[in-house]
Amino acid sequence: MKTIFVPVDFSKYSENALEVAADLAKKHGSRIILAHMLEIANSYLTKDQQQEVFNVMYYIKIADQHFKELRKKEYLKGIEVVEVMKPYRIFSEINTIAAEHDSDLIVMGSHGATGIKEVFIGSNTEKVVRTADIPVLVIKERSPDFHIDKAVFVTDFDDSNQDTFKKARKFFSYFDVEPKLLYINIPEKFMSTAEIKRNAHNFMSTAGIDPSDFDKHVVFYADYTAERGVFNYCEEAKIDAIAISTHGRKGLGHFFYGSVGEDVANHANVPVITFKI
Template sequence: MKKILVPVDFSAYSEYALEVAAILAKRHGAGIVLLHMIGMSDSVLANSEIAEEAEAKYFLKLAKDKIKEFTEREYLKDVHVATIIQNYKDFNEVNEVAHEQNCDLVVMGSHGTSGFSDLFVGSNTEKVVRSSELPVIVIKKPHKDFTINKMVMACDLSKECIPIYEKAEAYAELFSASLEVVYINSAGANFMGHDDVEKRMESFEKEVGEEIKVDFYNHHSVERGILNYCFEKNADLLVIPTHGRKGLAHFVVGSLAENISNHAKMPVMTIKL
């Protein structure tokens, strides 16, 4: 891992993410790219050129002052930090910045009570998660010692989840953590009998080409099943496949991906299919 992108809005939650990124950067010899998106309103941009320029300079100075404060945090000592400030047009641009800067991972903050809000505005963080081609770790509380010993990946054991598993396995190796895979066997159309469960597990292992620890967890709700399983297993990091606009691959039902990220107390890593 060479670079970690951390989008910040200067809230406490984005600072939680920055501190986690600093811990990871120190452990793995990586640098950090701090990204702040000013997000000037249409009303500002509709002003005269003189007024627009003055307003832009004002917000830019504020952003520069705040981002300078962030870079001077004690926990960033001995970490190489680059800063980027720009006005957004579309939050998909975060993905473009990540690629332009050759980043390997995105770490971002969220308070988790109304979507991915507080980092950026409204559903914009959700857009970042869904559009990011890089893995994204969502952080919602302070972590003075961000140690990952056990990772749990929730998926439907379909073939398209194989690349996700391989990426999760690579991160587990990087973090020196164990990795478990769980399939939530929920009531209704997706419920499977014991024989079907065994066949799906064997097929998944065959596709991966190695023996995998796979658990099947029965629960009436996929969302609650994932969270309960992680709690019972004392997991440190939950890995969830994302599917672009569709969110959670096989699990997709409305805002399930957002709900899990909101309700999970542990850090959540999303990896795009």
């Protein structure tokens, strides 16, 4: 993990993400790309050139002052930080900027609330998740000493999740954690225990995991809806992080029975990391 990309709007939420990114950077010798999208209204672009330049310079000055304040944070000491500013608030552009800097991971804050409530208030974080080609770690609360002891990779055991599962295992290996494969058995997609085990065994074999270690690597949980099953299991098992697959610009559709992946990401009360299929 050489480069960590952190989009910031200078809110406490983005600073929560930056603090986590700094913790990861120190542990893995990474640099941080600190990016801010200048909030310039489209109306400014229709004004005369002199006024447009004035407005751009004004916002750049404000952003530069915020960058200076962030630079003073104790948790950033000793870390290489590169500052990037772009003049428009186009969140699909974040993926392009991250690629330009060979970023390995995007860490982004979310406007969350305590408990299983909205994580993505507004659509900014969701837009980044949908357009990012690299993993996106969504941080909700301040975590000065970020760590993961228990994690799950939610799946329906479809082979399209093999590559993302591999990426999830690599990410969690930084914490010496092996994520469990979590399957939620719901009424409209009900499968018998024998069917679940057969699908899980096939998935594990393809992933290079010994199927005889089924109980160590797989857990299935029954509930009325998939998203509630994920939440209830993670709360009961005290899971620290959830990994999910995404389909990029198509949104999180088709992940785990249609749009459930989006619901999980939107309402989870623990960090969520997404991997694009």
